[in-house]
Amino acid sequence: MQMSEKDVAALVKEISGSDVKKCMKCGKCSATCPAYGEMRFHPHQFVSMVARGRVEELLKDPTVTRCLSCFACVERCPRGVEPANVVAAIRVLAEREQEGSNISPADVPKLVAGDPEIPQQALVSAFRKYRK
Amino acid sequence: MSVNGNLTAAPAANAPAAEWKPRIVAFCCNWCSYAGADLAGSSRLAYPADVKIIRVPCSCRVNPMFILKAFERGADGVILCGCHPGDCHYSTGNYYTRRRMALLFSMLDYIGVERGRTRVEWVSAAEGARFSKVMNDFVAKIRELGENVKVGDLRCKE
Amino acid sequence: MHRIGVFVCWCGSNIAATVDVERVVAEAKVQPGVVFAQDYQYMCSEAGQNIIKDAIRTHALTGVVVCSCSPRMHEATFRKAASLAGLNPYMVEIANIREHCSWIHKDKEEGTEKACVLMRAAVAKVTLNVPLKAGESKVVKRALVIGGGIAGIQTALDIADAGFPVDIVEKNATIGGRMAQLDKTFPTLDCSSCILTPKMVEAKANENIRLITYAEVEEVSGFVGSFKAKIRKKARFVKEDVCTGCGVCMSKCPSKKGLNEFNMGLNNRSAIYIPFAQAIPNVAVIDKEQCIKLKTGKCGLCEKVCTAGAIDYTQQDEFIEEEYGAIVMATGFRPIDASKFDEYSYSTCKDVVTSLELERIMNAAGPTGGVLLRPSDGKHPHSIVFIQCVGSRDVSGRGKPYCSKICCMYTAKHAMLIRDKYPDVEVHVFYIDVRTPGKNFDEFYRRAAEQYDVDYIKGQVGKVYEENGQLVVRGVDLISNEQIVLNADMVVLATAIEPDPTARKVANMLTASIDTNDFITEAHPKLRPVESPTAGIFLSGVCQGPKDIPETVSQAGAAASKVIGLLAKDKLTTNPCVAHSDELLCNGCSCCEKVCPYGAISYDTKLINDHGVKENRRVATVNEALCQGCGACTVVCPSGAMDLKGFSNKQIMAEVDAICL
Numbered sequence: 001m002q003m004s005e006k007d008v009a010a011l012v013k014e015i016s017g018s019d020v021k022k023c024m025k026c027g028k029c030s031a032t033c034p035a036y037g038e039m040r041f042h043p044h045q046f047v048s049m050v051a052r053g054r055v056e057e058l059l060k061d062p063t064v065t066r067c068l069s070c071f072a073c074v075e076r077c078p079r080g081v082e083p084a085n086v087v088a089a090i091r092v093l094a095e096r097e098q099e100g101s102n103i104s105p106a107d108v109p110k111l112v113a114g115d116p117e118i119p120q121q122a123l124v125s126a127f128r129k130y131r132k
Numbered sequence: 133m134s135v136n137g138n139l140t141a142a143p144a145a146n147a148p149a150a151e152w153k154p155r156i157v158a159f160c161c162n163w164c165s166y167a168g169a170d171l172a173g174s175s176r177l178a179y180p181a182d183v184k185i186i187r188v189p190c191s192c193r194v195n196p197m198f199i200l201k202a203f204e205r206g207a208d209g210v211i212l213c214g215c216h217p218g219d220c221h222y223s224t225g226n227y228y229t230r231r232r233m234a235l236l237f238s239m240l241d242y243i244g245v246e247r248g249r250t251r252v253e254w255v256s257a258a259e260g261a262r263f264s265k266v267m268n269d270f271v272a273k274i275r276e277l278g279e280n281v282k283v284g285d286l287r288c289k290e
Numbered sequence: 291m292h293r294i295g296v297f298v299c300w301c302g303s304n305i306a307a308t309v310d311v312e313r314v315v316a317e318a319k320v321q322p323g324v325v326f327a328q329d330y331q332y333m334c335s336e337a338g339q340n341i342i343k344d345a346i347r348t349h350a351l352t353g354v355v356v357c358s359c360s361p362r363m364h365e366a367t368f369r370k371a372a373s374l375a376g377l378n379p380y381m382v383e384i385a386n387i388r389e390h391c392s393w394i395h396k397d398k399e400e401g402t403e404k405a406c407v408l409m410r411a412a413v414a415k416v417t418l419n420v421p422l423k424a425g426e427s428k429v430v431k432r433a434l435v436i437g438g439g440i441a442g443i444q445t446a447l448d449i450a451d452a453g454f455p456v457d458i459v460e461k462n463a464t465i466g467g468r469m470a471q472l473d474k475t476f477p478t479l480d481c482s483s484c485i486l487t488p489k490m491v492e493a494k495a496n497e498n499i500r501l502i503t504y505a506e507v508e509e510v511s512g513f514v515g516s517f518k519a520k521i522r523k524k525a526r527f528v529k530e531d532v533c534t535g536c537g538v539c540m541s542k543c544p545s546k547k548g549l550n551e552f553n554m555g556l557n558n559r560s561a562i563y564i565p566f567a568q569a570i571p572n573v574a575v576i577d578k579e580q581c582i583k584l585k586t587g588k589c590g591l592c593e594k595v596c597t598a599g600a601i602d603y604t605q606q607d608e609f610i611e612e613e614y615g616a617i618v619m620a621t622g623f624r625p626i627d628a629s630k631f632d633e634y635s636y637s638t639c640k641d642v643v644t645s646l647e648l649e650r651i652m653n654a655a656g657p658t659g660g661v662l663l664r665p666s667d668g669k670h671p672h673s674i675v676f677i678q679c680v681g682s683r684d685v686s687g688r689g690k691p692y693c694s695k696i697c698c699m700y701t702a703k704h705a706m707l708i709r710d711k712y713p714d715v716e717v718h719v720f721y722i723d724v725r726t727p728g729k730n731f732d733e734f735y736r737r738a739a740e741q742y743d744v745d746y747i748k749g750q751v752g753k754v755y756e757e758n759g760q761l762v763v764r765g766v767d768l769i770s771n772e773q774i775v776l777n778a779d780m781v782v783l784a785t786a787i788e789p790d791p792t793a794r795k796v797a798n799m800l801t802a803s804i805d806t807n808d809f810i811t812e813a814h815p816k817l818r819p820v821e822s823p824t825a826g827i828f829l830s831g832v833c834q835g836p837k838d839i840p841e842t843v844s845q846a847g848a849a850a851s852k853v854i855g856l857l858a859k860d861k862l863t864t865n866p867c868v869a870h871s872d873e874l875l876c877n878g879c880s881c882c883e884k885v886c887p888y889g890a891i892s893y894d895t896k897l898i899n900d901h902g903v904k905e906n907r908r909v910a911t912v913n914e915a916l917c918q919g920c921g922a923c924t925v926v927c928p929s930g931a932m933d934l935k936g937f938s939n940k941q942i943m944a945e946v947d948a949i950c951l
Binding site for chain 3: 178193232264
């Protein structure tokens with residue numbers, strides 16, 4: 001089922017456990033970020049984007065993976081917003097949102113025929129990896 | 133609750149089965165909780181009308197007899213609110229309350245009035261929102277427990 | 291026979307919109323004992339009160355129930371009206387159908403039903419009311435001010451001007467407080483000492499003011515009008531009335547390693563010292579942790595050089611006991627400990643200072659003689675970074691959730707003063723928001739930015755660190771959306787302020803309520819901002835909440851006027867709702883005596899006539915002047931002898947009955 005951008009933003013909040021509304025826009029997360037220059041969107045920006053429900057661009061941005069997960073922003077945020085957890089949630093969702101599964105059901109007979117010893121677990125994992 | 137249904141006297145045999153409304157007595161100390169209730173009012177923070185407040189000077193004024201009396205008269209829940217520990221207007225009143233109620237509530241539980249029907253809460257004069265939240269929680273709990281057992285006085289035959 | 295009148299107020303539409311007042315009146319009319327019931331739009335208005343008075347007279351009412359707003363609002367109003375009509379004021383009960391009913395319920399049916407129940411409970415209670423007479427208690431015409439900063443000084447001066455004696459108890463060796471440490475004051479930039487020291491001198495000279503410095507309040511008992519305080523005057527080891535303040539001892543003292551508290555520990559002072567040149571009283575004090583004579587018995591140099599003979603190494607703490615009619619808390623504040631924020635390297639880099647430290651560096655009487663020199667090497671700094679909101683608006687647990695209110699303005703002041711005196715110094719200010727509500731405040735801040743070219747950067751600093759002997763500041767500019775790295779010679783932290791750590795102890799002693807941040811709670815946040823809910827305790831200055839000097843001074847004056855109003859009375863009426871023991875029932879067990887927090891209960895042996903049997907019994911007696919009416923004793927009494935007037939067992943039981951009907 002296709003989710004709206006707002007729903008995805010809500011999902012980001014749920015996965016990250018972070019209350020982005022608590023942000024008072026001081027920018028200490030970005031000031032403290034060692035990977036600031038590496039990322040197209042900076043910590044204070046993606047907190048604000050998630051708060052406003054604008055996550056499409058974030059999900060498409062490959063540079064979110066450059067976050068070092070050093071948690072300096074979490075440590076120093078005066079409001080307990082936890083920007084690093086927001087990034088982590090974005091990454092998880094971006095991963096889940098990838099198009100297509102590794103295999104389709106139609107591939108199964110062929111795979112099993114090719115290698116009767118193939119672990120069932122591997123097939124199941126290959127199915128369930130992606131949401132779409 | 134069906135277990136108690138036959139024990140609770142119906143008001144009149146032919147009366148239509150009206151929606152059950154819990155009777156809840158709240159004792160509030162004058163300095164903190166009563167003022168907190170006032171603040172809940174002036175902030176328009178709603179809680180169910182089942183809660184009726186009795187003003188007492190201090191939570192330590194509440195004699196266990198008052199609570200037993202309330203249950204005897206058919207109350208479904210009794211809540212006692214005082215100042216936060218350390219903030220009692222009379223310095224130590226709420227400490228007495230805390231100890232007295234610990235004993236009373238375990239006795240009530242023993243005689244069949246569930247633990248959830250009695251509660252002590254600390255609400256300061258500045259905590260209107262908390263007062264409302266506490267009352268909503270408490271009423272929800274009482275609704276969940278349903279009608280109370282009838283605590284009667286054996287000496288008074290009907 | 292009871293003759294009760296019930297008066298139901300509409301409060302305009304506040305009550306009438308959710309409560310069918312006519313139905314409440316109709317219901318009231320059928321209550322036992324009720325002979326009269328009426329509704330009116332505004333019962334508290336003069337016309338409304340006249341309705342009550344007329345009804346009391348024409349219907350010979352013995353009790354009155356007013357269904358209206360909270361008794362905390364208008365109980366006194368209606369009691370006064372009743373007494374004017376000849377009814378004992380304590381025969382009036384209020385059913386709170388506004389705050390506890392109409393304002394919180396939307397459904398009119400539900401609201402009306404609840405209002406009826408509340409009315410019924412009040413009627414049930416009032417039938418058991420008995421006329422009470424308020425007692426009288428004395429007013430000791432002396433006030434105590436705890437804290438000798440600008441708040442305490444101003445309050446004391448105003449009280450003294452009205453002709454009442456005041457004691458100021460100050461824990462430090464001099465009065466003056468935080469304001470004495472400041473260099474200039476915003477937004478006018480006048481010199482802080484120049485405006486404060488004349489007030490300190492005035493406090494010293496005023497014959498109505500007694501300064502008790504280097505002292506702390508140890509114990510407080512009693513109640514409004516007659517508090518009793520025990521004050522510990524710490525040993526100074528210098529006779530206060532003999533010392534001339536010449537300062538020779540300070541120059542001769544060989545122990546010079548004590549940190550100078552007045553300069554925020556930026557330099558050292560001798561073991562015997564006068565806190566600062568304009569100290570009041572201008573009397574030396576010996577720091578017993580640093581004094582060689584007091585620690586080892588050897589030395590005694592100061593005694594030898596003191597021509598006045600003021601040194602006394604054997605001095606002990608003294609205790610002063612005094613009675614007061616009113617007590618003012620003016621315990622002030624301190625900056626929070628910046629070392630909790632290790633990302634700013636406060637504890638490791640000497641050139642990272644707090645604003646109060648900078649204040650001392652800028653001051654002519656400070657460690658650098660007023661020349662801006664950085665602490666590490668005493669060199670002139672060329673670039674200074676200010677960081678605002680260090681620990682303010684911080685819910686992470688390291689700081690304070692509130693805005694400290696004064697930092698935006700003092701940072702603008704520092705930036706401006708530095709740019710004015712040293713135009714070669716680059717000044718950057720990292721801010722989250724610049725908050726300048728106050729007369730001429732925003733103009734002041736804009737002047738710093740526009741006229742003095744202070745570089746205001748919207749964003750925070752993430753880290754301050756030292757690299758090859760150079761301070762580096764990494765922050766963010768949220769407007770241009772870039773991370774910036776600046777080299778700085780000095781970093782100044784605008785640390786949050788917190789109530790002085792003594793505030794909690796003092797508040798507990800006075801039974802004044804205190805909030806989660808240790809600020810003292812006011813009786814009403816808007817309408818009674820300088821009074822504590824505890825009668826006779828008043829609040830002055832930052833102990834109530836962050837504020838700047840003009841606000842502190844106005845609050846100090848307001849607190850003083852409240853104190854003067856109290857001390858001007860000859861007698862106070864006491865609450866007649868006090869405990870009372872039935873001598874016939876009392877078994878002399880002493881349970882009540884043990885729980886009474888006021889020591890109001892004593893035991894006497896009395897001749898009791900118990901239904902014809904006369905015998906001597908040990909029975910409890912309540913001192914009505916001391917009893918505050920909490921009721922703790924009524925519950926512990928095993929024989930049911932102890933009861934509380936106005937909230938008797940029977941009255942409360944009647945309310946319970948009426949509610950559970």
